[in-house]
Structures are given as C-alpha cells and as structure tokens.
Amino acid sequence: MNVTEANSVVLRKLLIFTVIMFGFGFALVPFYEKICEVTGLNNLLQADTLVENTQVDTARWVTVELDANTRGLPWQFKPLQSSVRVHPGELTQVVYEVRNNSDREINGQAIPSYSPQLLGKHLKKLECFCFSKQVLKPREVRQMPVQFLIEPGLPTDINTVTISYTFFELGNDNTASLDINADQL
Amino acid sequence: MAAVHDHDIAHAHDHHPTGLMRWLTSTNHKDIGTMYLWFSFIMFLTGGVMALTIRAELFQPGIQIVNPEFFNQLTTLHGLVMIFGAIMPAFVGFANWQVPMMIGAPDMAFARMNNWSFWLLPPAALLLLGSFFAPGGAPAGGWTIYPPLSVQMGMGMDMTIFAIHIMGASSIMGSINIITTILNMRAPGMTLMKMPMFVWTWLITAYLLVLVMPVLAGAVTMLLTDRNFGTNFFNAAGGGDPVMFQHIFWFFGHPEVYIMILPAFGIVSEIIPTFARKPLFGYSSMVYATASIAILSCIVWAHHMFTAGMPVTGQLFFMYATMLIAVPTGVKVFNWTATMWRGSMTFETPMLFAIGFIFLFTLGGFSGVVCAIVPIDIQVQDTYYVIAHFHYVLVSGALFAIFGGAYYWLPKWTGHMYDETLGKWHFWLSMFFFNLTFFVQHFLGLAGMPRRIPDYALQFADFNMISSIGAFGFGLSQLLFLYVVLKCIRGGAKATAQTWEGAKTLEWTLPSPPPYHSFETPPVIR
Numbered sequence: 148m149n150v151t152e153a154n155s156v157v158l159r160k161l162l163i164f165t166v167i168m169f170g171f172g173f174a175l176v177p178f179y180e181k182i183c184e185v186t187g188l189n190n191l192l193q194a195d196t197l198v199e200n201t202q203v204d205t206a207r208w209v210t211v212e213l214d215a216n217t218r219g220l221p222w223q224f225k226p227l228q229s230s231v232r233v234h235p236g237e238l239t240q241v242v243y244e245v246r247n248n249s250d251r252e253i254n255g256q257a258i259p260s261y262s263p264q265l266l267g268k269h270l271k272k273l274e275c276f277c278f279s280k281q282v283l284k285p286r287e288v289r290q291m292p293v294q295f296l297i298e299p300g301l302p303t304d305i306n307t308v309t310i311s312y313t314f315f316e317l318g319n320d321n322t323a324s325l326d327i328n329a330d331q332l
Numbered sequence: 333m334a335a336v337h338d339h340d341i342a343h344a345h346d347h348h349p350t351g352l353m354r355w356l357t358s359t360n361h362k363d364i365g366t367m368y369l370w371f372s373f374i375m376f377l378t379g380g381v382m383a384l385t386i387r388a389e390l391f392q393p394g395i396q397i398v399n400p401e402f403f404n405q406l407t408t409l410h411g412l413v414m415i416f417g418a419i420m421p422a423f424v425g426f427a428n429w430q431v432p433m434m435i436g437a438p439d440m441a442f443a444r445m446n447n448w449s450f451w452l453l454p455p456a457a458l459l460l461l462g463s464f465f466a467p468g469g470a471p472a473g474g475w476t477i478y479p480p481l482s483v484q485m486g487m488g489m490d491m492t493i494f495a496i497h498i499m500g501a502s503s504i505m506g507s508i509n510i511i512t513t514i515l516n517m518r519a520p521g522m523t524l525m526k527m528p529m530f531v532w533t534w535l536i537t538a539y540l541l542v543l544v545m546p547v548l549a550g551a552v553t554m555l556l557t558d559r560n561f562g563t564n565f566f567n568a569a570g571g572g573d574p575v576m577f578q579h580i581f582w583f584f585g586h587p588e589v590y591i592m593i594l595p596a597f598g599i600v601s602e603i604i605p606t607f608a609r610k611p612l613f614g615y616s617s618m619v620y621a622t623a624s625i626a627i628l629s630c631i632v633w634a635h636h637m638f639t640a641g642m643p644v645t646g647q648l649f650f651m652y653a654t655m656l657i658a659v660p661t662g663v664k665v666f667n668w669t670a671t672m673w674r675g676s677m678t679f680e681t682p683m684l685f686a687i688g689f690i691f692l693f694t695l696g697g698f699s700g701v702v703c704a705i706v707p708i709d710i711q712v713q714d715t716y717y718v719i720a721h722f723h724y725v726l727v728s729g730a731l732f733a734i735f736g737g738a739y740y741w742l743p744k745w746t747g748h749m750y751d752e753t754l755g756k757w758h759f760w761l762s763m764f765f766f767n768l769t770f771f772v773q774h775f776l777g778l779a780g781m782p783r784r785i786p787d788y789a790l791q792f793a794d795f796n797m798i799s800s801i802g803a804f805g806f807g808l809s810q811l812l813f814l815y816v817v818l819k820c821i822r823g824g825a826k827a828t829a830q831t832w833e834g835a836k837t838l839e840w841t842l843p844s845p846p847p848y849h850s851f852e853t854p855p856v857i858r
Contacts, residue, residue: 150441150516150517153516154441154442154512154516154517157441157508157511157512157515157516158441158442158508158512161507161508161511161512161542162508164542164543165504165508165542165545165546166546168542168543168544168545168546168547169546169547169549169550170550171546171547171550172546172547172548172549172550172551172553172554172580172583173550173554175547175550175576175579175580175583176554176565176576176580179573179576179579179580180573183573186643188641188643256570256571258568315567315568315570317570
C-alpha cells in the first residue's frame with residue numbers, strides 16, 4: 148500500500164469518527180434526559196408518588212404563596228387563592244384558573260418554579276396541570292387543581308415558600324412566542 | 333517571505349502562480365502555515381482592540397465609553413475571536429510549518445484540503461465580526477453562548493453559529509490532515525517514540541479536536557434549530573433544558589482548553605532542551621503525561637457548572653477528577669525544570685518566553701486547582717478570579733508559547749535572525765504588563781467583582797485602574813512584536829541551517845529558509 152492509499156484510509160476512518168461524534172452530541176440529549184429520570188433530578192413533568200404514609204406535623208405551619216405568570220401568550224392565569232397555610236405532611240389542593248383571551252386555539256405548557264430552591268426537594272406533587280400540555284379553545288376558561296404536600300423534612304427555619312407557574316406557548320412553530328420574548332427583553 | 337519565493341523560481345519544475353493567486357491556491361504547507369500565522373495575528377489584534385475597549389471602560393467606575401449592551405458584545409466577541417481566531421489558528425500555523433519538517437515529510441498529507449481548511453477561516457471571521465452590524469448587534473451572552481439568552485438574541489447569534497460551524501469544519505479538516513501526516517508520512521526510522529515533543533503534542537491535540545469539535549457543532553446546531561425551526565432542545569417551555577446545553581457545551585469546552593495548551597507544551601518542550609543544551613528530561617513520561625491530560629480533560633467538564641445545579645456526588649467526582657489533572661501537568665513542569673537543571677543555559681528570546689511560560693502557566697494552573705475546589709468555586713465563579721485564572725493559562729500560557737515558538741523558528745522560516753535586543757524588550761514588556769494587568773484581577777475576584785459587567789463598586793477602582801494601565805501597556809507591546817517580525821522578514825543577519833547551537837530536531841538540518849519542498853528524499857533517522 149503506497150502512502151496516498153494509506154492516507155485515504157486514515158482520512159476515511161477519521162471522517163467516519165467525526166460523523167459519529169456529531170451524532171454523539173445529539174445522543175447526549177436522550178442520555179441526559181435518561182440520567183435526570185433515573186436519578187430523579189429535574190422531573191418537572193412527572194407526578195410524585197408517596198412511598199409511605201407521611202406523618203402530619205400539626206405543630207408547624209408553612210405558608211405557601213401561589214404565583215402565576217404567562218410568557219408570550221394571550222392567556223389570563225391566576226390562582227383562586229393567593230396563599231394557603233398548611234401543615235407539613237398534609238395533602239392540600241389548590242386551584243388555578245386560566246382563561247384564553249384570544250380567538251384561536253392555543254397550546255400551553257406550564258413550567259413550575261420554587262422559592263426557596265430547596266423547596267423542590269421537599270415538595271411532592273400528586274396532581275398538577277403542569278404535567279401535561281393544556282389546550283384551550285377560543286375564550287375557554289378552565290379551573291385546574293394542584294395536589295401537593297410539603298414533606299416534614301423541610302428545614303424548620305423556612306416558614307414561607309412560593310410555588311410559581313409560568314405558561315409558555317407550545318405549537319408546531321414556537322418562534323412566534325420567542326419573538327415576543329425577545330421584544331420584551 | 334521573498335527569499336522563499338525567489339528560491340522557488342530557481343526550481344523550474346515548480347510552476348505555481350505568483351502574487352495573490354499564489355496564496356489563494358497554495359497547497360504548500362509553508363505558505364499555508366504563514367497564512368495561518370498572519371490570520372491569527374490579525375485576529376489577535378482585533379480581539380486585542382476589543383479587550384482594550386473593555387479595559388478602557390473599566391478604567392474608572394461608571395459608564396463612560398461604551399453602553400452596557402455593546403460592552404457585553406465586546407466581552408463575548410473578545411472570547412470567541414481570541415479562541416477560535418487567534419490561539420487555535422496560530423497553533424495550526426505552527427503545525428503546518430513544523431510538522432512536515434520535523435518528521436521528514438515533503439508536505440502535509442492532503443495538500444488541497446489544507447488550502448481549504450485555511451480559506452474557510454477568513455469568511456468565518458467576517459461572519460463573526462459582521463455580527464456587530466446585524467440588527468441587535470453581536471451576541472452578548474458570553475462566549476459560552478448559553479441559552480436562554482442565546483436563543484433570544486438577534487440575527488448576530490445566527491451569524492456566530494454559522495461562523496462556529498465553519499471554524500469547526502476548518503479545525504476538523506486541519507486535524508485530520510495533521511493526524512494523517514504524522515501517522516503515515518514520517519521519515520524511515522522515525523518511530524512514534526522518536527518524534528519531537530511538538531509533533532507528539534499536536535498528534536494528541538488533533539485527536540482531541542476530532543473528538544470534541546463535532547460535539548460543539550451539534551450543540552450549536554441544536555441552538556440554531558431551537559432559534560429558527562421550533563425545536564425545544566434547550567427551551568424549558570417545550571420540555572427542553574437549558575442546563576443540558578451547558579453539559580454538551582463543556583463536553584467540548586474543557587477539552588478545548590487543552591487543545592489550546594497542549595501544542596504550547598510541545599513548543600516549550602522544543603525550546604527548553606535547545607537552550608539548556610540537554611535532551612528533554614523524561615521524554616516518554618512527557619508523552620504519557622500529554623496523553624493522560626488529554627484523556628482526563630474529557631471527564632472533568634462539569635467543573636464549569638458547579639453552581640448550575642448538581643448533586644454533591646457529581647460535584648465531588650468532577651472536583652477530584654479536575655485535581656487529578658494537576659498530576660500529569662506537574663510531571664511536565666518538573667520535566668522542564670529538570671531539563672534546565674545543570675544545563676548550559678543561555679537566555680535568548682525564545683528561552684525567555686519558555687521560562688516565562690513555565691512560571692506563569694504554573695501560577696495559572698494553581699489558581700485552576702483553587703477554582704476546582706467546590707466550596708471555593710461557589711465563591712469565585714463568575715468573578716475576576718476566574719478571569720485572572722484563565723488569562724494566566726491562555727495568555728502567559730498559550731500566547732507566550734506562541735511568541736516563544738515564533739522567535740525560535742523565525743530564523744528558520746525567514747532565513748534571517750530577528751533583532752535579539754528588541755525581542756528581549758518585547759518579552760520583558762509583555763511580562764511586566766501582563767502581570768500588571770492580570771495579577772490584580774485575582775484580588776478583584778476574591779473581593780467579589782463580577783465578570784462581564786461594565787460598571788463596578790467604588791472599592792474596586794484602584795485595582796481596575798492598574799489593570800487597565802497594564803492592558804494598554806501589554807497591547808502596545810505587541811506592536812513591537814509586529815515590528816520585530818516585519819524587520820526579520822525584510823532582512824537581518826543570515827541564519828545558519830542549525831541556527832541554535834543546541835537545536836537537534838530535523839528541521840534544523842534544512843537550510844534557512846528551507847526549500848519550497850523540504851525532504852523530497854526522506855532523511856533516515858538512526
């Protein structure tokens with residue numbers, strides 16, 4: 148085998164390797180999601196299950212403030228009560244209301260956010276409208292429950308927490324909503 | 333370069349175009365190496381002007397010169413231009429000039445592809461710099477182009493993404509060329525373990541490049557489709573995750589910092605033995621250390637993301653893996669020191685830069701170990717401490733090695749000795765002003781000054797003023813380098829073939845300047 152042929156062999160191998168690595172970059176996406184799923188990190192869109200019957204700590208009160216936002220879609224979104232007082236370990240249900248103010252059908256997805264960040268570890272949600280996308284017909288109004296409990300493991304120096312949801316528009320093409328985001332910045 | 337050119341005309345069989353077409357169509361490794369080096373120097377000055385604008389704004393507290401949006405564009409583009417435009421092409425330029433000569437090959441393996449990989453760079457640079465003039469300006473979210481900011485920015489971001497694609501393609505083609513040349517075209521008798529260290533470090537660097545550059549291409553492609561085609565890789569609203577971008581980006585990004593330093597290790601490993609007049613101490617441990625650094629560099633990426641949200645086990649793993657890199661790096665530093673030990677040392681400009689490299693790179697390495705410690709990193713991340721750290725490894729590390737290598741091989745490339753006095757001035761000015769600029773930034777960072785912000789609290793004023801003075805001194809000193817190089821090209825004392833008394837590698841067996849086609853009959857290595 149002369150040098151030119153030997154060179155083309157190396158070239159071919161390295162080009163194949165390059166293409167594989169390009170694919171590897173994309174393969175990291177499902178890999179990352181799998182890791183998050185297995186380790187239980189970042190499971191925003193899955194319901195929690197209660198492994199054991201939690202004790203209700205009736206000696207302690209935690210105020211849960213409820214917050215609602217929309218980002219780039221013509222919905223009106225609010226909790227029916229702005230805050231609730233709960234005992235750690237007590238199963239609680241709150242209701243959010245969302246109203247489509249436009250004349251078109253819109254798909255929305257709510258993304259939760261917690262304050263303090265630590266709450267994420269101690270908040271168990273059994274039911275939430277944020278686990279699936281919400282499709283609202285023109286002018287439709289919908290009331291949606293969130294069922295949750297705060298584990299008694301929440302550090303005792305935390306007396307007030309905030310659960311916040313933001314609705315984003317979903318669609319075949321979400322560039323429209325992103326443009327609105329860019330304008331708001 | 334005129335001397336090289338005249339030599340060619342003497343060779344009747346070399347029918348190649350002259351003038352502009354010579355450079356546009358050149359497939360000669362020396363011509364292409366020269367173009368790479370000039371390109372990187374132009375980019376270095378461009379990125380330098382951005383850095384000086386940043387430092388001018390930071391000279392005093394308050395907003396004086398540029399508005400905050402433009403300041404953010406400058407910090408972003410300064411990083412991208414210096415990394416993809418200056419440091420990486422400079423090393424590829426060295427590889428083009430030196431690798432064939434050091435292994436006794438006539439040229440690079442794929443000469444036509446070599447031309448392509450260079451000529452992709454100028455359009456990419458134009459796209460990148462042109463983003464300043466796009467509606468909304470250049471990307472302003474930092475060189476790491478994290479979403480969500482990078483998903484929301486204007487058209488400048490798309491231009492930057494394409495520029496990264498093109499530069500990545502150029503790097504991959506260059507790397508394939510270098511790997512093939514080194515694997516297949518060594519002179520008879522030159523086994524892998526007889527190769528000069530510079531060739532070894534570039535072989536490993538080139539493998540790293542084909543390993544991680546495609547991953548970056550994938551990451552920016554995902555950004556592009558998120559921005560324009562409605563995918564939701566990084567868009568939380570669509571079930572994506574912006575933190576995932578950081579993982580994919582740093583899977584490329586951390587090996588990338590070694591891509592920028594391993595060839596520097598190689599250059600220093602050539603310079604030190606020459607001027608200590610002793611063979612490199614621990615050659616094989618040097619090779620293994622380089623390979624270990626390259627392998628370890630692929631499993632430490634998340635130390636850039638300690639504060640992005642990570643379980644403690646993850647933090648511990650990435651902290652210990654990062655600290656482990658200090659071991660092979662330490663092997664290298666000890667080997668360089670041992671090479672100098674009881675050597676007959678002289679201190680010409682290349683040696684000064686190499687020794688400066690060892691001192692300051694090690695300092696930057698130590699601050700890197702400090703940053704690797706999770707609780708400290710949580711304090712200093714996104715502060716000037718980090719800025720100081722990576723400028724110590726990239727400016728006094730990679731860039732000093734580039735200067736050292738340029739002075740070391742300029743006599744070989746041009747056939748003339750450079751002006752030693754001015755070279756030494758360049759070194760001492762760079763050394764002084766570099767430390768003036770960046771040493772104080774350690775203090776600023778520890779005191780809590782955040783990076784990428786155009787204004788700062790009053791207590792940071794004095795150190796910032798010192799740093800800005802240093803930056804302007806450093807920047808202006810580089811014009812001296814330009815002058816020395818131009819002067820050396822135009823004339824000067826005739827350089828002998830060996831040039832340096834202690835120089836032992838193959839390129840020094842060729843006349844200075846070397847013929848257009850070196851080693852048409854391969855040398856035999858015993």
